[in-house]
Amino acid sequence: MASVQDIKRRIRSVRNTRKITRALELVAAAKLRRAQIRIEAMRPYADTMRELIAGVGRAASSVRGLPLLQQRDEVKTVAIVPLTGDRGLAGAFNAQVIRRALALDRRRLPARLRRLFILANNVVHLSCSGSGTERGQ
DSSP states (O other): OOOHHHHHHHHHHHHHHHHHHHHHHHHHHHHHHHHHHHHHHHHHHHHHHHHHHHHHHHHHHHHTTOGGGSOOSSOOOEEEOOOOOOSTTOHHHHHHHHHHHHHHHHHHSOGGGEEEEEESSSEEEEEEOSSOEEEEO
8 A cells, every 4th residue: 555655746746747748738739829820821822823833734735836845756965954952951952953863864865965954153064975074164
């Protein structure tokens, strides 16, 4: 049988656990409110994006006739333009994008047909050959 001191200790432990649980509930409720406010603030952006996408879909029929988008019988040159991020801590993402662009470049096209453009602070034209990379400005 538990002593009076053990029972008091247990009651105190349950009260402290209840206080901690209540504090965590308050923190979770505050985070939920902030998230709801952010979501409601993004609603106009989402509506504008939906309108923009719908406009692009309507305009797609007029774009199909452009010579740039026509299927070619003979491929003379292919340009690959990888787009990377410019935000902080995006190094791994950027490296992966460039690595995949280079792999796509080497795998699918003969060296004489391919041109890879890397865009940074200024435009740099990379002419890739089978043995290495030559830089041209």
